[in-house]
Amino acid sequence: MxxxxxxxxxxxxxxxxxxxxxxxxxxxxxxxxxxxxxxxxxMVSPVLILAVWAIGSSTELLNPDLFPSPAHVAGTAWRLLNDGQLAVHVGASATRVITGSVLGILIGVLLAVLAGLTRTGEDLLDWTMQILKAVPNFALTPLLIIWMGIGEGPKIVLITMGVAIAIYINTYSGIRGVDQQLVEMAQTLEARRSTLITQVILPGAMPNFLIGLRLGLSSAWLSLIFAEMINTTEGIGYLMSRAQTNLQFDVSLLVIVIYAIAGLLSYSLVLVLERLLLSWRNGFDGFEGRA
Structure with a gap:
């Protein structure tokens, strides 16, 4: 100074x-x-959407025949719930999504680890997964019906593929994105390869895995729409298809609300996992509003 x-x-x-x-x-x-x-x-944004919807219906800015009010849709949900139909359709769809998601996560993580840790695995797997990523799920639907019939198999496969590809792409990127200096430091300390993988590489790839999980769960619900078009009589996709055929707009809006709630629950699940698995990460949490 x-x-x-x-x-x-x-x-x-x-x-x-x-x-x-x-x-x-x-x-x-x-x-x-x-x-x-x-x-x-x-909850402010969802409540505002419901408020605008209700006001538009009550003032007839929205045609009530084509766009039923929230109260009408809620009444339809109550009727289907009392009939037992809603529980059957939602239960069938949830079972398919959970089964396909679990299989997709296991397959996606396994393939990502094999391709990310070894160059041989990368040579054998990566291009194939990149090709599958570019192929829309609905394009495979006719082939899956021919190969596997019209049972539950094609539906589960479509959901599994959507989840596995999202998990693979992001987890593989996370493994290859681990800081090389951390790997070299662990090698300098003569850490075993198993320790290097479990203590350095996989924890470093965890944020990308959770991103893939978030995208994978969204893909699972999107794949479900195509999956339940395959000659089924149960599921919210079938409920939507039947409602469109019979011009039941209240049921169609109800199915959209169910999809929205399912997507929100999936997103909340990933947030909980992020807080549990990434408690060590001190990331930017946004600015707080001040007076």
Whole structure:
């Protein structure tokens, strides 16, 4: 520090404790929006959508015959629930999604580990998975029916493929994106290969795996739409198809709401896993609103 800097510092009056407290208190003061619990804040957008929907229906800005009101759709849901139809269709779809997702996760992780850890695995697997990624699921539907019939097999395979590809692409990228310096440091410490994989590489790829899981679960519900077009009499996809044939717009909107809720639950599951598995990561969490 130069003499000039020292003189400036001596001539500049130090802030009083009162001033420090006032400034700190102002910085800590949060806006009214920031004081609302985050779960409540997250519900604002869905509630606004329902409100606009209800207002549009009540004022007849939306044709009630083509766009039934939320109350009408809720009444349809209650009727189908009492009849037992809704539970049957939702249960059948959930079973398919869970089965296909579990198989897809296992297959996707296994292939990603094989391709990511070894060059031989990469040479044998990566191009094939990239090709499958470019092929739409619905394009395989006729072939799967010919090869496997019209039972549950084609439906599970479509969902499994959608999930496995998303898991593979992101997990493989995560494995190959691990910092090489961390690997070299572990090798310098003479860590075993198994320790290197379980303590360095796989934890480093975990964020990408969770991204793949988020995309994979979304793909599972999208694949379900095509899967349940394969000669089925149970499932929310069948419920949607039947509603479109019979011009039951209330049932069609109900199915859309069910898909939305299922997607939200899948997203929430991934968020919980991120908090459990990535508790060590101190990432940016966004700015907090202040007054």
């Amino acid at each position: 130069t003499a000039v800097d020292a003189a400036v510092r001596l001539d500049t009056p130090a802030p009083t404790p009162e001033l420090i407290d006032v400034v700190a208190g102002h910085r800590r003061r949060r806006s009214l929006w920031a004081r609302i619990p985050r779960p409540v804040r997250r």
